[in-house]
Each structure stands twice: as structure tokens, then as C-alpha cells.
Amino acid sequence: MSEKLSADSRCEQTGDEKQDTQEKEAVVPERAEEAKLKAKYPNLGQKPGGSDFLMKRLQKGQKYFDSGDYNMAKAKMKNKQLPTTGPDNNLVTGDHIPTPQDLPPRKSSLVTSKLAGGKNSIPRKDRVLRAEEWTLGGLTLCLLVQ
Amino acid sequence: MAGVAGGGGGGGGNDFQWCFSQVKGAIDEDVAEADIISTVEFNYSGDLLATGDKGGRVVIFQREQENKSRPHSRGEYNVYSTFQSHEPEFDYLKSLEIEEKINKIRWLPQQNAAHFLLSTNDKTIKLWKISERDKRAEGYNLKDEDGRLRDPFRITSLRVPILKPMDLMVEASPRRIFANAHTYHINSISVNSDHETYLSADDLRINLWHLEITDRSFNIVDIKPANMEELTEVITAAEFHPHHCNVFVYSSSKGTIRLCDMRSSALCDRHSKFFEEPEDPSSRSFFSEIISSISDVKFSHSGRYMMTRDYLSVKVWDLNMENRPVETYQVHEYLRSKLCSLYENDCIFDKFECCWNGSDSAIMTGSYNNFFRMFDRNTRRDITLEASRESSKPRAILKPRKVCTGGKRKKDEISVDSLDFNKKILHTAWHPTENIIAVAATNNLYIFQDKIN
Numbered sequence: 001m002s003e004k005l006s007a008d009s010r011c012e013q014t015g016d017e018k019q020d021t022q023e024k025e026a027v028v029p030e031r032a033e034e035a036k037l038k039a040k041y042p043n044l045g046q047k048p049g050g051s052d053f054l055m056k057r058l059q060k061g062q063k064y065f066d067s068g069d070y071n072m073a074k075a076k077m078k079n080k081q082l083p084t085t086g087p088d089n090n091l092v093t094g095d096h097i098p099t100p101q102d103l104p105p106r107k108s109s110l111v112t113s114k115l116a117g118g119k120n121s122i123p124r125k126d127r128v129l130r131a132e133e134w135t136l137g138g139l140t141l142c143l144l145v146q
Numbered sequence: 147m148a149g150v151a152g153g154g155g156g157g158g159g160n161d162f163q164w165c166f167s168q169v170k171g172a173i174d175e176d177v178a179e180a181d182i183i184s185t186v187e188f189n190y191s192g193d194l195l196a197t198g199d200k201g202g203r204v205v206i207f208q209r210e211q212e213n214k215s216r217p218h219s220r221g222e223y224n225v226y227s228t229f230q231s232h233e234p235e236f237d238y239l240k241s242l243e244i245e246e247k248i249n250k251i252r253w254l255p256q257q258n259a260a261h262f263l264l265s266t267n268d269k270t271i272k273l274w275k276i277s278e279r280d281k282r283a284e285g286y287n288l289k290d291e292d293g294r295l296r297d298p299f300r301i302t303s304l305r306v307p308i309l310k311p312m313d314l315m316v317e318a319s320p321r322r323i324f325a326n327a328h329t330y331h332i333n334s335i336s337v338n339s340d341h342e343t344y345l346s347a348d349d350l351r352i353n354l355w356h357l358e359i360t361d362r363s364f365n366i367v368d369i370k371p372a373n374m375e376e377l378t379e380v381i382t383a384a385e386f387h388p389h390h391c392n393v394f395v396y397s398s399s400k401g402t403i404r405l406c407d408m409r410s411s412a413l414c415d416r417h418s419k420f421f422e423e424p425e426d427p428s429s430r431s432f433f434s435e436i437i438s439s440i441s442d443v444k445f446s447h448s449g450r451y452m453m454t455r456d457y458l459s460v461k462v463w464d465l466n467m468e469n470r471p472v473e474t475y476q477v478h479e480y481l482r483s484k485l486c487s488l489y490e491n492d493c494i495f496d497k498f499e500c501c502w503n504g505s506d507s508a509i510m511t512g513s514y515n516n517f518f519r520m521f522d523r524n525t526r527r528d529i530t531l532e533a534s535r536e537s538s539k540p541r542a543i544l545k546p547r548k549v550c551t552g553g554k555r556k557k558d559e560i561s562v563d564s565l566d567f568n569k570k571i572l573h574t575a576w577h578p579t580e581n582i583i584a585v586a587a588t589n590n591l592y593i594f595q596d597k598i599n
Binding site: 029030031032033034036037038040054055057058112113114115116 | 170171172181183197199201203205225228330331349350374377378379380399429431432433434482483484485486489490589591
């Protein structure tokens with residue numbers, strides 16, 4: 001079934017073109033882009049699209065710290081300057097000693113969302129509470145916190 | 147120019163235009179990361195609109211009752227409740243930082259005066275109860291009106307506390323916390339039509355929960371290979387069928403969708419249906435798999451169709467036909483010649499969502515430069531609109547936008563190279579019955595309505 005492109009997209013290819021010409025022309029820019037990418041990063045794509053990229057995605061957010069490595073590196077570095085961190089400081093352990101600059105900035109204290117405040121949003125109700133519950137030995141307590 | 151309609155619950159009007167209604171959020175140039183909206187969802191009636199952000203906060207807006215003295219305000223959405231749903235955590239065992247970003251919010255159908263929603267970050271799902279309180283008890287025996295305990299020896303008589311009206315308060319409380327069931331990052335939650343269970347999906351597994359039970363969940367899909375080196379695809383989205391409580395679908399990073407039937411087996415690793423559009427092998431490139439990755443899957447309200455969003459297009463599938471979609475809509479085909487730079491700046495991995503209107507006659511999805519696109523399935527017309535402060539005068543009609551790919555650029559058009567790829571519209575929502583849409587543009591929430599009325 002050929003795609004029906006709307007009359008609104010005059011700047012893009014029109015539906016008048018035959019399907020395979022359309023596909024060929026669509027493919028050529030993609031191949032050109034691929035060539036550009038391979039020119040910049042010749043080692044890319046040795047493995048089919050998948051594994052490395054997926055593994056990276058699955059491990060998002062993972063930070064490793066090994067205190068043994070840390071102390072070994074510190075001992076090695078006793079007489080030399082502390083090494084500065086490279087771009088991959090999150091992936092490598094032991095070879096460098098984290099410095100205060102490496103540490104991610106402390107997340108700022110939680111404040112009310114700007115969607116709920118400001119002159120563009122009129123709070124409808126007078127007060128907003130958050131009720132917290134604890135279960136203490138089977139007895140459920142409810143504390144209203146403002 | 148006639149816009150694209152949904153026609154609410156009735157027949158499709160196709161000669162109306164979208165107008166600006168409201169915008170929420172700060173106007174600052176410097177956007178704090180925490181303020182970036184990460185999910186938008188109307189409830190079943192459309193009276194409530196929930197947003198979640200990267201800071202783990204949920205803000206719920208409520209539609210005002212129509213007011214005869216202000217007919218033009220026609221149901222504005224104003225803040226109803228806001229609360230901190232998730233907080234940042236650190237998993238010491240795995241050295242993992244757990245973001246507080248709200249990945250998804252899903253409302254439960256309303257069963258009593260209170261409202262319930264599920265909100266989830268990467269690891270933990272929470273059931274929140276939002277209730278109103280407009281009465282308080284006064285005249286306690288053991289404590290004063292200001293809460294201080296009374297001296298028991300001074301109490302000489304007993305009285306019955308009485309209920310008195312008070313200023314309306316909206317309270318949000320976490321009723322259930324569903325934790326520790328996901329090793330990988332949760333990307334979807336979906337409430338079942340049985341109103342008792344829901345599913346949560348991460349990159350490799352899908353779990354089935356009962357809303358009342360937090361210490362157990364049942365694993366229904368597991369695509370983790372025995373050897374992780376053999377990993378070739380991940381789960382990107384999952385949803386329950388709107389009417390059949392035994393059916394759900396999940397999409398993958400390879401552009402395929404699997405439909406599973408929980409009646410056929412307890413573990414749904416083997417699908418009942420497999421949806422994949424055949425690819426022309428001669429057109430394959432390095433980017434093919436990446437841009438075919440499905441970022442969102444949504445069933446139509448009718449339950450007969452489902453829609454998938456990949457990087458460049460939206461496809462509508464008939465559940466009865468697995469070998470190809472019945473409709474394909476190009477969202478921003480002009481980006482095909484920019485894939486190299488989009489790969490370098492990681493934009494090629496952006497996950498756009500898509501949504502249906504109430505009657506399933508129109509679909510909507512976002513793009514870059516704060517553009518969003520709507521497609522009318524009946525007339526085959528499409529329109530590109532922009533969420534911007536420039537067109538935010540009350541009831542201002544939105545002007546259609548056009549992107550010019552090459553050659554002579556006309557007056558109001560914008561060229562592909564001028565598009566701002568930092569202004570992405572990933573999250574949009576359409577009111578379940580009316581032509582009202584909510585569009586999240588980074589840290590601002592835009593609400594648009596049709597001009598009729």
C-alpha cells in the first residue's frame with residue numbers, strides 16, 4: 001500500500017512519484033549519512049547495531065567504585081600528582097582517584113514544581129498536603145504534613 | 147486552513163482550527179533539569195491532567211466547571227494537587243544511581259470519590275490516592291483545637307466531636323509501593339481492563355502485578371538471553387488491550403511488536419502474534435535498526451488497531467494483519483538526510499510518544515523545534531503546529547508550520563538546518579472525548595483547544 005502524503009507537505013516529496021523511485025531517493029540520503037558517519041568514526045559498526053549499543057543502554061547510570069582499587073591507586077600516586085580525570089571517568093575504576101570536582105553536584109533541595117506555581121497557574125485549592133503513612137507494629141498511623 | 151480534527155465522541159468535524167488555551171510553567175531561558183516534563187496523561191474523564199517531571203514531582207490539573215459568567219474560559223485547567231512522587235536513590239549494592247524522573251503516569255478508572263494513579267521511575271511503581279477533604283472534626287476530648295494535648299485531669303465532661311466544613315484540601319498519599327521487581331529500567335506501565343492488575347515493563351522483562359499486592363509480582367515476559375553477549379533487542383514499550391484483559395503487546399528496539407495472550411501460557415515468551423513490516427534488504431544502512439526502534443505503542447480506543455512510533459514515522463496496525471501496517475505517516479522525513487549528525491548528538495535515540503483522539507479518527511505525535519504533528523486518518527490530511535510563547539495569546543488560532551527541505555524557502559517556512567533539536571516534543575496527550583490536547587515542551591505544558599464554541 002503506497003503511503004499517501006498530504007497536500008500540506010509540498011516541500012517534501014509528493015505522492016506523485018512512483019513508490020520505488022521514492023524509496024531509492026529516500027535511501028540515498030540515508031546511505032550518504034552512513035558514509036559520513038563511517039568517515040568520522042571508522043571503528044564504528046564492527047558489530048551489527050546491537051550488542052554494544054544495547055549493553056550501554058542497559059547499564060545507564062551505573063557507577064562503580066572499588067575501595068581496594070582506590071587505595072592501591074593512592075598508594076601508587078603517593079609521590080606524584082593526583083591524575084586528572086579523563087572523559088570516561090565513570091567507566092574506569094582504580095586508575096584514577098576521584099576528586100571533589102568529579103563528583104556529581106548535589107541535587108538541589110526539592111522544591112514545588114513551577115507548573116504548580118507562578119502567575120500562569122492559579123492554585124485552585126487553598127492548601128496542598130502530603131499525607132504520610134507509617135505502619136508501626138500493625139498499627140497504621142497517618143500524619144498530615146504540610 | 148482547515149486543521150485536523152478528531153471529532154470528540156461524535157462524528158469527525160474536519161473544518162476547525164486549533165487555538166491556544168493555556169501554558170503552564172516558567173518562562174526562564176535557563177531550564178532546570180528537574181523541571182523537564184517527562185510524562186503527560188489525562189484521566190478517563192478528561193477532567194484531570196497529570197504531569198510528571200525529571201525531579202520526581204507530579205502536578206495534577208483539574209478542569210474548571212463551565213462558568214456562565216465567563217463563557218470563554220470554557221473549562222480551563224488549574225492546579226489541583228502536586229506532590230513529590232519519587233526521590234533520588236542510590237543502590238549501594240549495584241552502584242547504581244536511581245533517577246527520580248517519572249517515566250510514566252497511568253490513571254486508574256475512578257471507582258469512588260478519590261482518584262488513583264500509578265507513577266513510576268526506573269525502578270519503583272507507586273499507587274497514589276488523591277482525595278479531597280472538606281470537613282474537619284472539632285471538639286475533641288483529648289486535645290485542643292490547635293492540637294495540643296489537654297491535661298487528662300482537667301477533663302470533666304465528655305463531648306461528641308462534630309464535623310464542620312473547612313476550606314477544601316486535596317491530599318495525595320502513597321497507598322502502595324511496588325518495588326524491587328525490576329533489574330533494568332522500567333519504560334512502561336499499563337493498567338488492565340480488569341481494573342485489578344497492571345503490567346510493568348523494563349528493557350528485558352515484563353511483570354504482572356495485582357494492585358493490592360506489593361510483595362509479589364509475576365513475570366510474564368523474559369527476553370534476557372542466557373549469554374548477554376547474544377542480546378540483540380530490548381523491550382521498548384508495553385500496553386494492555388483496552389477490552390481483553392488477557393491480551394497485551396510489547397514493542398522492541400528492532401521495530402517489531404509482539405501480541406501475547408495470557409490464557410495460552412503463564413510465561414508469554416512465545417507470542418501469539420508477531421507484527422513486523424518487511425524491510426527491503428537493499429535499503430539497509432547502519433541507521434536502519436536504530437530508526438526502526440519503536441518508542442511507543444498505543445492501542446486505539448476501539449481495540450481494533452494499535453499505533454507505533456519509530457524515529458521517523460507513525461504506523462497504524464490492524465491487529466488482524468501482522469505482515470504490515472495499514473497506515474504509515476511520515477512525521478519528519480526530512481531528517482533522513484541528517485541522520486549522521488542526529489546520531490552524533492544522540493537525538494536519534496529520542497523517544498517520541500504518540501496518541502489517539504477519542505474517536506480514533508486522528509493521531510498526534512511530537513517532533514523537534516517544538517513542532518507537533520497531527521494526522522487525520524479519514525481525510526489523510528496532516529498538519530504541523532508549534533507550541534511557542536509567540537502564539538500564546540488567549541484563543542489565538544495556531545498557524546500551520548512548514549519545514550522546507552531544499553530549494554527555495556518560502557516566506558513562513560523554516561529550513562531543516564534552522565530547526566532547534568533541543569526543543570523536542572516527546573510527550574503529548576489528547577482528551578478522551580473532546581478536542582483538547584496537552585503538549586509538553588521541555589518545561590512548559592501547553593493546552594490547546596478547538597475553536598468551536
